[in-house]
Amino acid sequence: MLSAIPLLIVLSIVSFGLIRSLPGDPVDAMMGGNTRDIDPRELQAIRNEFGLDQPLPKQYFSWLKGFIGQGELGRSYQDNRKVLVVIGERIPATLTLVGLSLVLTFTNGILWGLFMVTVRFKFKNALVEAPFLTTALLLHSVPAFFLGLLVIYVVTLVPAFHVIPLFGPLRGDEVAIPANLVRFAFLPALTLALNRSAKVALFVRSLALDEITKGYVTTALAKGLSNSQVVLRHVARNCLVPVISLLALSLPTLIGGSVLVETIFAWPGTGRLAVEATFGRNFPVMTTLVMIYGTMVVLSNLVADILVGLADPRIGQNLMDRAQQRPGRSF
């Protein structure tokens, strides 16, 4: 658990390094690449103001000191507001989106996976299961942003779906009601979840198929339980632990996917902010976002570690080590 602290320090160095690995001059990025037209003395003054004329390690420590001391991580190049304020106003939207899609991903994915296993177990015939498996494989391999466009296309075509809002909240007062926010988040969250839940379903299916060969399943069947009872009561419970660690691993994937999905659905979250910061070469915002996302991922890995330990005390560090090896594809 203590390994999280050096990880966070490395993270801060890496994200700070991103500003400075900018080819050329940060001031040039601030001015939108028009430094040739500006008086060199003024450029020097800006450099002085942002402390850019100091040596690199010194800049890093004063940046870190600013964060620990005053909770400030610099100012946005775009409007000179505090970076944390700029990001802070986007966070509720992204948390709603990612939270909702996490819930949708796992309810949908686990149920779907168990359903496929039950069908296969019951009919003893791969052909009955095939349509569900093929759908899962297809959904898993389609790029998330194309899925988003398809979702929009389908919703616009079918009149019954017109009650679902297509795009994010347009007016400020619409966001104030939490139920409204969830309503607006539904389509983007569904898009994110569809892609990932196919992965979860395939994962649950492959775990459960391994479990089914074990002795306790035969015992349960001999006891007179039905096929679906065995899957739901015994097999599902034994698949729980790896699914929990997949839950933690899904977070970076969902956050990454949210960048594209927020862009498609005009969702006012941090993902879109990241895209805007990329285009505007707004490095303080980018750096802080990298830092925040990284911290979230480190923390979620910690939480998963604890949850896995609670769910099955026999598993120590082992599973988590394995789990960290693969952060998964992000879109």
Place this chain on the structure above:
Amino acid sequence: MTTISAVSTNKIPTQFWRRSNARISIALCLIGVLALLPFLAPLVHPVIPPITPAHVNLTATNIPPFTDNHLLGTDSLGRDVLGMALWGSRTSLALGLLAALLAVTFGSLWGAVSSLVGGLIDTVMMRIVDGLLAIPPLILLLALSALVNGPAFPETLPRALLTLFDVTSYSLGFLPFVTVISVIAATSWLEAARVAHAKISAIRLEEYVEAARALGAGTLVILFRHLVPNASRIIMIQATLLISDAIVMEAGLSYLGIGLSPDTPSWGTMLRQASSDLFLGNWWAPLVPAALISWTVLSVELLGEGLLEAIGHDDRLR
């Protein structure tokens, strides 16, 4: 192979072999079809310069599939979808292969060196990998793209490099292709580094390595004669899986408008252009590149998983 599975009555190994073998052979068939596409491009859709595969023809927009001259129809700019898809397969597949190769070479070198040097340097090197792995890949990808997408970026490169990539004052030439590959590789070398580090650390202590050392072999000889061949299987599989990741990443970057330039045919740029065509009722233009990307992802993942299963490595948490 059929004789083995017919003779063997031992249930579990047979099932195991059948499952991974079936996956690998299906995947190889799917990949075989994909591999033909770049070669079909000049045969099916020949282009004579100055006309390019992305040739715009505003007199023939949104033509539905299965009409004369346009087997898969045209998009809203009148570009032939089949021709674009075939020529685009060259860009997309080359990009995927090169990015995966670059990422795996760098990553496994990083992991191997770290493991071999050991001590404090090992800790620092692997902590850097851990720290970067904590950042969601697409965010890292965006941050890196921000670095190379500025107007001042080409000016910071040496002149020789600019001539090599065909950069002129009015065109970026191959530069976007090179930067997209580098950015994708810079995001995805981390897993390769971890896998190589774990594998090399495990086999470094084996008796045969010790025996080689006792016989007087140097570190480099041990690395290239003993460690690399033994770690190569898992690293090759890693590379395979990275190909599809890279193609999907390119599509995502192109969709956001920070990937390849729109006149370079690739599945990603096609999808970006065609995604707005969807709302003009043109479903075939986005469907073709999306299907090809899914095809690649599916076949590559089947192959990777089949191979991992065949060598007895559990990697389902991906």
